[in-house]
Amino acid sequence: MSLTILRSYALKEDPSTLPPTVLFSRDDHHLVVFDAFPKGIFHFLLLPRVQEPFSAADLSNLRSLLKCDRDSVKATLEQWKEDAKVVVKDIEDEMVSRYGFKWDIWVGFHAVPSMEHVHLHIVSSDLCSEKLKHKKHYNSFHPKLGFFLHLDEVLSWFESDSYFTTMAKLDKHKYEALLKEDLACWRCGSSQKNMPTLKAHLQTEFDDLAKKEKAKQERKRKFEEKQSASNDTEEEVSKKPKTTAGSDHEAEE
DNA sequence: GTTCTAGAAC
DNA sequence: GTTCTAGAAC
Numbered sequence: 001m002s003l004t005i006l007r008s009y010a011l012k013e014d015p016s017t018l019p020p021t022v023l024f025s026r027d028d029h030h031l032v033v034f035d036a037f038p039k040g041i042f043h044f045l046l047l048p049r050v051q052e053p054f055s056a057a058d059l060s061n062l063r064s065l066l067k068c069d070r071d072s073v074k075a076t077l078e079q080w081k082e083d084a085k086v087v088v089k090d091i092e093d094e095m096v097s098r099y100g101f102k103w104d105i106w107v108g109f110h111a112v113p114s115m116e117h118v119h120l121h122i123v124s125s126d127l128c129s130e131k132l133k134h135k136k137h138y139n140s141f142h143p144k145l146g147f148f149l150h151l152d153e154v155l156s157w158f159e160s161d162s163y164f165t166t167m168a169k170l171d172k173h174k175y176e177a178l179l180k181e182d183l184a185c186w187r188c189g190s191s192q193k194n195m196p197t198l199k200a201h202l203q204t205e206f207d208d209l210a211k212k213e214k215a216k217q218e219r220k221r222k223f224e225e226k227q228s229a230s231n232d233t234e235e236e237v238s239k240k241p242k243t244t245a246g247s248d249h250e251a252e253e
Numbered sequence: 254g255t256t257c258t259a260g261a262a263c
Numbered sequence: 264g265t266t267c268t269a270g271a272a273c
Contacts, residue, residue, distance in 0.1 A: 003254065037254070114254055133255095135268080194262095194267060 007056065007117035009033060010047045025087070029079070032087055032122075037131040039141055040124040042091045042105070046084055047119050048076070059118050062109045062154070074158045080120055081107070081151055087122050095124070101213035103206075108150040110140055111175035120151065126206045127186075128199075135195060136179040142186045147178045 002008075009018060015026045024032040024044055029051070035043040050056045054076075058068050065073055084107045095102040104125035113119065123141060132138060140147050157164035183192040187205050192198035 005254090196267080 003114070004116045006033075006045070006047055006115050006119055010049050010059070010117050011056065015049075025090075027083075030083055032083075035121070035123075038123075039129050039132045039137055040127050041129065042094070042122075042124040043129070044087055044091075044122040045119040046080060046087065046122060047117060048080070056117075060116060061113050061118050062111075062149070065118055070158070074155070077151065077155055081155070084120060084122055084151065091122070091124065099210065101210065101217065103209060103213070106141070106143055106148065106150065107152075108148050109154065111147050111149050111170075111178075112172050121148075125186075127202050128206050132199065133195065135183060138183065138195070138198060139179045139181055142184075144186055145178050145181060147175055 009015065009022070009031055012018065015023060015031050018031075018033070022033050022036075024034055026032065029049055031047045031049065033045050033047060035045050048054075048059055050059060053072050054065070054068060058064055065076075088105050088107065091105055092102045105122060106125055107120065107122050109118070109120060121141075125143070127138065127141060139145055142148060143150070183194070183198045184190065185192060185198070185201055185205065190201065192201055
């Protein structure tokens, strides 16, 4: 695996020549590719194409990009946020059709990337994947550890000058140290002895979530069945028009 | 980024 | 003895 393969994708004159196993979607400004080593059931990378006002060097990584014109960078990140939403929607549709429910999807950058060319991770929060093998893999996606920089968090840096400059300059070594932190489940906080134990635990967490979500849907289905049955009865008995507005929203946890 | 593998941990 | 981690090589 070349460390510059993402850049070569982003520089392609005609990205549609990329094989369908690599390219998920594209427009004039970006490509979305399948991560070659997915760390969750769903894992994509959004790559900006090299174009004005940024050079390939500007787009080398998030750090280099953040040194460019502030307004341009902010507008670009906001555009990526919109582009990522489309991918998230596609993933959610696939989650529902394949698994019968949907779960969180994280959108963000690695504070210290290991490949050239800035890439936005779009990864499902299960973190259940054969390719997730090492502590650094896991810690690099742990949503609360600090190495994974959520896009919304990066955008928030633009709200405050001091925070922006602090975070943008933060030492690589401080971030890299986070990858060596002890293993802890991002969901329940339980500490995990080693990678095989953590992976088994993550699978259990995901299975539990699936069970809960399916039970929730079953309750909703039965409720709606009951509603529709009682409406039918009302109509038969009194011929009242049904007024069921607001009955189909889902309870949030 | 992965693969390989020595030696630490169990 | 086997499992697991982590550093070097690529």
